[in-house]
Amino acid sequence: MVVLNKIYTKTGDDGSTALGTGERRPKHDLRVAAYGTVDEANACIGMARIHTSGMDGPVDAMLARIQNDLFDLGADLATPETDEPPQYEPLRIIETQVKRIEADIDMLNADLKPLRSFILPGGSPAAAALHLARTVSRRAERLMTELAQTPGETVNAQALRYINRVSDFLFVASRAVNENGARDVLWTPGENR
Numbered sequence: 001m002v003v004l005n006k007i008y009t010k011t012g013d014d015g016s017t018a019l020g021t022g023e024r025r026p027k028h029d030l031r032v033a034a035y036g037t038v039d040e041a042n043a044c045i046g047m048a049r050i051h052t053s054g055m056d057g058p059v060d061a062m063l064a065r066i067q068n069d070l071f072d073l074g075a076d077l078a079t080p081e082t083d084e085p086p087q088y089e090p091l092r093i094i095e096t097q098v099k100r101i102e103a104d105i106d107m108l109n110a111d112l113k114p115l116r117s118f119i120l121p122g123g124s125p126a127a128a129a130l131h132l133a134r135t136v137s138r139r140a141e142r143l144m145t146e147l148a149q150t151p152g153e154t155v156n157a158q159a160l161r162y163i164n165r166v167s168d169f170l171f172v173a174s175r176a177v178n179e180n181g182a183r184d185v186l187w188t189p190g191e192n193r
Contacts, residue, residue: 020079020090030147034155035077037140041166042070044133051126052177059173062104066166069097073159077144081154093159101165108169108176116186119175123183127174134170137163 016024017032025032045067052060075091121131141163148155175181 048129130174
């Protein structure tokens with residue numbers, strides 16, 4: 001599917017990049033920013049997995065699936081729908097991917113006590129790294145929703161649902177790796193006034 005023989009092509013030296021359709025856009029284009037931020041979230045998850053790889057439980061395997069799905073999401077965003085029929089079947093996020101991450105969230109959340117306060121990022125290195133990934137995935141979601149509301153642009157509805165679930169998953173996973181919430185650091189409103 002992907003062949004990378006040469007890493008630098010010099011075609012982006014003018015500040016543009018190619019979408020999956022071959023169309024060139026500025027590197028600061030909202031669509032490029034959206035899938036670039038999805039890639040950034042993926043890298044943050046990779047950093048979190050340094051801490052989760054040796055842990056008991058399903059979190060690391062779930063994160064590995066999400067990382068793969070985020071590449072699918074990037075491909076989805078990089079190949080906008082057009083009036084011209086594509087020469088190949090574009091990769092799109094589908095409902096089964098959304099349902100899978102929802103099932104993972106439900107599985108992890110079943111062992112967590114209800115929250116009585118917001119959580120500060122921290123507790124353990126794994127949880128802090130997952131919170132960072134969560135905030136980057138929320139930024140990706142904000143860019144994707146802005147793109148979806150831009151005239152002339154389309155974003156797959158399942159892609160929007162999926163990125164929303166990613167940040168939900170990362171929040172629940174951060175609690176799971178914090179000894180199922182026992183090491184969560186709770187926000188105390190106005191504590192330092």
